[in-house]
Amino acid sequence: MPMTLDPAQTVRQFATDVPNATRIFEQLGIDYCCGGGKSLSEACAQARLSVDDVLHSLEQGSAKAVTGKEAADFQLYSLRQLVNHIVEAHHGYVKQEIPRIQKLLAKVVSVHGKNHPELADAQAVFAGLGEELTSHMMKEEMILFPYISRMEEAVEEKGHKPLAPFGTVSNPVQMMEMEHESAGNALKELRSLTSDYVPPQDACFSYRTLFSALETFEKDLHQHIHLENNILFPKAEKMEAGN
Numbered sequence: 727m728p729m730t731l732d733p734a735q736t737v738r739q740f741a742t743d744v745p746n747a748t749r750i751f752e753q754l755g756i757d758y759c760c761g762g763g764k765s766l767s768e769a770c771a772q773a774r775l776s777v778d779d780v781l782h783s784l785e786q787g788s789a790k791a792v793t794g795k796e797a798a799d800f801q802l803y804s805l806r807q808l809v810n811h812i813v814e815a816h817h818g819y820v821k822q823e824i825p826r827i828q829k830l831l832a833k834v835v836s837v838h839g840k841n842h843p844e845l846a847d848a849q850a851v852f853a854g855l856g857e858e859l860t861s862h863m864m865k866e867e868m869i870l871f872p873y874i875s876r877m878e879e880a881v882e883e884k885g886h887k888p889l890a891p892f893g894t895v896s897n898p899v900q901m902m903e904m905e906h907e908s909a910g911n912a913l914k915e916l917r918s919l920t921s922d923y924v925p926p927q928d929a930c931f932s933y934r935t936l937f938s939a940l941e942t943f944e945k946d947l948h949q950h951i952h953l954e955n956n957i958l959f960p961k962a963e964k965m966e967a968g969n
Contacts, residue, residue, distance in 0.1 A: 731784055733777045737769045738762030738956045742801060750783050752945060759951035760910040800957050805878040808958045809871045816950035817863045823943055824856040830936040848919045855912040862905045870898045874962045881965060895966045899959045906951045913944050
């Protein structure tokens, strides 16, 4: 049942409850992953958008037939299903794309770097982002996600919850969210350095391919962070608390 569209509610509530909301936020440049805790009114003010126009877009989007897997579907997933989806669909994609984009950046910088010095800055930002994400995903896959899966199994079997090596799940969640925010800032810097991924007139095929790859990477990471910050982590904290 659709939620009441109240601009005082958080962006996170819209992103998780309204079909097509994440697509609409992506198109409008509203941060629904790291900035999901802001009210829609605040987010619109930051993005210099009319709240009424955004609400109208959300109403239209939720009324359309939903194709594919929207964020609202993931609310129905078990924690293990969410974890598996994130690892297979998003972690797998990031691991595959980091080396590909790094090679494209190296090629484009070597050819166009003299005329476009901002490319070297983008290369440095992406290198840092790649290192951070690689470490981040390893911590999730080796420590946090296995604990969440074991905890859910124990709850289903009415057994004792596993002893958390980190005290409470909220501790690593807080760290992961801080790292998500850092990654989000890197994405914003990349978008700024690339003029919203619009290639210049002298861009060759590789240059255009690079910008397209970076933009797709950004969209995937937004959805990736949204699933963790707005759905998986709150569900895990709620389950650990016994709610």
